[in-house]
Amino acid sequence: MKNIDIKNIKKIGVIVGNPGLGDLLFSFPLFSNLRRNFPEAEIYFIGNLREYTEPLVLRSKNIDDIIYYEEYKVQKIPGDLLYFFLNYRKEKFDLIFDLQRHFLITTLTKFSGVRIFQSFSMKQIFSTFKSDDSLRRKEHNALHHLRLLEPLGIVPDLICELNLFEIDFKKPKIFLKEKNIDKFVAIVASSGYDLKNWSQENYIQIINYLYENFGYKSILIGSKQDKKVLEKISNFTKNAITMPDDFKIEETAALLKLSTLTVGNDSGPLHLASFQNIPVIGLYGSTNPNLCGPLGKNSVVLKTTVNCAPCSLYSCPYNMKCIDLISIEDVSKTILKILKLK
Incomplete structure (x- = not known):
């Protein structure tokens, strides 16, 4: 278990990909825990939101901004691949969580200059710290996402919250x-x-x-x-x-x-x-x-x-x-x- 200096974590990204409504909501407890443990950090949703789900992310108190990418184009079109990689490097993330298991996205993220990278992808060979992946397909997807926090010395809570306006x-x-x-x-x-x-x-x-x-x-x-x-x-x-x-x-x-x-x-x-x-x-x-x-x-x-x-x-x-x-x-x-x- 590692102790991370919270003051040095200024920018956090979470790669969620192109989720449907259920999978999007299952990522929200991770965002809630990040806000609780890194209250001063900027927190980014990284992925390609479907038009009908976007308002839920825009209303979230735990997400500051969205970085859009189309997964298919990044994997198939060289120009989009280069743009994705250069944009990542420009953002200079301190900490990124990868909730997807895609070889190309994981590899690009690892070499984007991020200081700490937490991912289950590729048997965690690129992860800064190893997380317990043994309960995949045995525990709830939302709970499994939270396992990425544990090596950072964070004891996560299952927080279910949805922000709506009047x-x-x-x-x-x-x-x-x-x-x-x-x-x-x-x-x-x-x-x-x-x-x-x-x-x-x-x-x-x-x-x-x-x-x-x-x-x-x-x-x-x-x-x-x-x-x-x-x-x-x-x-x-x-x-x-x-x-x-x-x-x-x-x-x-x-x-x-x-x-x-x-x-x-x-x-x-x-x-x-x-x-x-x-x-x-x-x-x-x-x-x-x-x-x-x-x-x-x-x-x-x-x-x-x-x-x-x-x-x-x-x-x-x-x-x-x-x-x-x-x-x-x-x-x-x-x-x-x-x-x-x-």
Whole structure:
């Protein structure tokens, strides 16, 4: 273990690459720990943000600026490769954390003049200090990122925080007022691919259960790409409505913050809710909650129990949708337990 003189660390970079919403959020605890331990340092996000996730980074109190690069171009186009390397050298970072495992990016970073470089990539041959990589694929991705801090003498905390502005709540509050909704449960019924989705019929029964037993309306959360799935559900129950599809990511996060509970599949919106520490019930089948489960202190995971799960496959070789083995009764009991505490 090494003791790093905090006063000498003025500029820190974190290479996050091109993350989806979930992977982006899983990097946030590292940024939170960096801000706590290096309060005077400038902290940079390094990567290629997707347009819809960028507002979350811009709102973060733990990230001062963004250095953009397109990973594909850096690896394939000589001019972009040279620009990336020269820009790195110009920035003169004191400390860089590499959350990716790409040979070229790792090599360029190592020889960019950075004083301290922490990375799991390439068996850590370029890392200044070795970190424990033995629990990769055994512990949560966010927790594994934090292991890069330990050789620096830092004992990290799992900090889940998401910064929103008051303006982000304006459209969600207007929407709720127009629909005459004062309390609701958020339902995340659609995710990246169908194998991760609990059945629409199950969600309809849970939505009706919430209204008939507790008086809660449900709001279906998703993007334009999820609209067909969400409309199929809302067409079969009068107790649910679909969120407006023109909400930006920060407005979706604000809407989730206003919910009493969020129930859903492994997906970006589920993690958005979890990071705001509202009660969350995550439903997991093919994906592994130990690696990518909701992190908030008020989160509960229900998972399937078949021997081959989690498999992390996009389609099942046995033509089975294991997430549907999670029973409506188990979800209902978990909802009852949470709402009783409200």
